Amino acid sequence: xxxxxxxxxxxxxxxxxxxxxxxxxxxxxxxxxxxxxxxxxxxxxxxxxxxxxxxxxxxxxxxxxxxxxxxxxxxxxxxxxxxxxxxxxxxxxxxxxxxxxxxxxxxxxxxxxxxxxxxxxxxxxxxxxxxxxxxxxxxxxxxxxxxxxxxxxxxxxxxxxxxxxxxx
Ligand code: X6L
Ligand code: MG
Ligand code: MG
Numbered sequence: 001x002x003x004x005x006x007x008x009x010x011x012x013x014x015x016x017x018x019x020x021x022x023x024x025x026x027x028x029x030x031x032x033x034x035x036x037x038x039x040x041x042x043x044x045x046x047x048x049x050x051x052x053x054x055x056x057x058x059x060x061x062x063x064x065x066x067x068x069x070x071x072x073x074x075x076x077x078x079x080x081x082x083x084x085x086x087x088x089x090x091x092x093x094x095x096x097x098x099x100x101x102x103x104x105x106x107x108x109x110x111x112x113x114x115x116x117x118x119x120x121x122x123x124x125x126x127x128x129x130x131x132x133x134x135x136x137x138x139x140x141x142x143x144x145x146x147x148x149x150x151x152x153x154x155x156x157x158x159x160x161x162x163x164x165x166x167x168x
Pocket of ligand 1: 013014015048049050051052053059061094095100126128
């Protein structure tokens, strides 16, 4: 077997409709079943108060680390297909969704493509993203995880985030 380029990316997952935990596990399984993607770490699952549009139910949020031979754009396309397969319908801006997959980091890539800005431009402002991301990065990027923890300390809104399920 020929060796393929391998990149590491971090993806945030969120669901606040229907069987939220099932949507999270289905999304992770669909990522991992792709021949060019391996899920290599996952955070705990957190229940989080909605932000942006607050008249909706609480979210389950988590983050995963993936190894992939796909480009950032190709990985993003797979993520959007998984959202569609899991019944994502875009109605209210920032409103309820069965599955939201956001690419946070892709290797050391920095880009300003309007379709896919990397690193994710809002990730440092959202505790519901940072708390699980820090866990998912601990194994492979402990130094960067520590820097994000310092960033998290400065944020408000951490009280709206409660541990919901521990990864075994
Ligand atoms: C002012 C204006 C302040 C807008 C905040 C924040 C907008 C976050 C959108 C904002 C603003 C977002 C999730 C969520 C959403 C999620 C939780 C978004 C997009 N997604 N709340 N709200 N978890 N807890 O995954 O992140 S909508
Ligand atoms: Mg999102
Ligand atoms: Mg999204």
